[in-house]
Amino acid sequence: MITMKLKYVCPFCFAEHAIGDVEFACDSRMICAQRDPSGKIVGVPGAGEPDKKMQEYKHLSQAPLGPHHFRAHKTPKFSMPDSAVCDWCRQVSRTRVCPSCHNTLPSTIDNDEAMIISLIGTRGSGKSTYVGVLIHEMMKHLFGPFHGTFQLYGSEDQREYRTRFEDYLYKGQPIPQTTTHLTGNTMTENRPILGMLKMQSSGFFGKVKPKMLVFFDSAGEDWTNMDTIQVVAKYVAKSSGIVFLIDPLANQHVRDAISDDASIRASISADYEPDSDPTKVINDVARLIRDQNGLKESQKIAIPVAAAFSKLDVLEDKNLLPPGGRLSQPSPHVQRGMFDDTDADSVNQEVRSMLDRWDYGSFINTLDMNYATNHCFAFSAYGREPASDGTIAPPIPKRIEDAMFWLLHLNKVL
Template identity: 60%
Template structure:
């Protein structure tokens, strides 16, 4: 029985019965006078909680209320109410909102499994491009062999994906703009996550349909360079079902010295060593944040699956940096086989750990093993090729982009 839920927007945890409602009859709803008559219908009400989430001074939205009976709040310890009657217009509403931020909660928040994927990485690691291409691939092909489908949750998620990712990558053929920081000065601004629904036929003798909400949050790279900012923007990390830690290999001086073609570096978004926090530093900062949020001791290892994924695999491959017979040079086998191939995962992990040693990042490997009990290394290319000289890009032809996500789902018992 589900006893708690996490808001997929502000990532605050609540008891299952702790929920508010937004009136769905805003055009006729309004405050009531002493005689019980509605005044100023359609004006809505000031919503300071949603204004704070959006990073604006004020925001006018529908009236928000709790389920009441005989002037007393009704709250169950074991279930979430499906509807409530508005105390202004006395019409029923099914629109449940988070008590902390007043964002609309997914309709399945009380029943379906929730998989929050925390995407972490410093500037230049390609987080936004990774999300944009990964979501496209999940909708089109990745889950079909697993008897599953993936679709974006609602109109806001579809609009955000279309305007921010699909229009640029698949229609205009141009790189994505840099993600804006979640913290501007002392003001927190909205950086809305993207929600999607994964539906999958379960295996076994008695098959049944499973549904789960996947939550993707794309934070700006500089949000991970400042320890104080990390504490502001990363509440979702403590509640995540998996971490994908993106690293840009071109930010490593050893790798850069092995690339004869400067064009590969010039056309990539690269933040050189010294300009961003070292990967080990960010890895340890995130571990500290998770421990503090979950009451873990410094000596406790964290059991959230951590996928360390190196971007720009095509550059490593094209410049002969991968070893002879590299597992990374082979196509990803998981989707082709319709099941997760753990032997391939282990081969890729061993190869990447060996490469990290040669790239003078053995401390990162050591810290990864000390901090996290479930960790595996991957590499991918979201675009599959470098941008053109004029700055445009060809349609994405990703390589191994699904590996880290499928492993996290496997570790959560979903595949």
């Protein structure tokens, strides 16, 4: 049975629209000029027009000049038009844009549900490093055994990934802290990164199934500042999955067990702040999702949550992992070419035991009380500690794929 898609969610501003509610950007900007009702040219060819929608999206002080935007002459109710004629220059455009923010929509927006992954955690938990290394591994190594490929979607996504992540991670420098959505009294854009995952189904006539993955990386401060929470909440409430990162070096019991001061200083969040307590943050996130989605306090949230310890290498080096446990072994999913439920369940139990031992029992209870589907993981994005001068060798991640594979498995992609 084929289900007709009646709505879509913009992967940039996360506004929801009816399937036929779409605008177009003129593809012939160099010759496009405004016309009066009689058809006479009254504008300057190539000048475009101020884009107030993009101004609002990027929180700019003035509207940037962009192409002319328009709608199809006839808007179908149960499908999305794939082209329209510009009312200025009479040329056909196939560039569909979101009517709320004017970002160019992915080509698969009308027939594929984008999988939005939100990354949440307090300052210093390693969200940016996690997504930077994860995307690199997804492009290079992770999906070959699954008969799949992953590539960043467009030139803007490639530029964003290169300047925000790759130029640091693979050139010996740690990634700077993610910028908060609030700078002074001005809101700023934190553009999601889009990638296309293509999986080939089994069988002689195996079809290629595309899936758009959207990664939204919020700053740690965004979850301790009430002025930004409402901005970030709308992104998270539309998620297909949440990865919630926990810095083990922010835990007093872990810090007490580590005598090497350099390891503690490597964690920005080692100085404990009450507003950064993971139990408080995960509870605040639940409240905001309920507010956004109209859920009662008694209703558990259906969005699956992967709660993951970062800096697994530090825990392993300091002998803080269960002896002979799964966390000390390599992740088996890629080697097997399939998701290993047994391994995921064992890792979940091991991490929960460590959380309970380190007095994070309230975090576990809050997680279970609010989220119907959740699992615990642990990973290392770098795979080793930075050198004493702060430089890093190219990452050799450990179990960085586990949480993402679990979310893909739940969404019937993997």
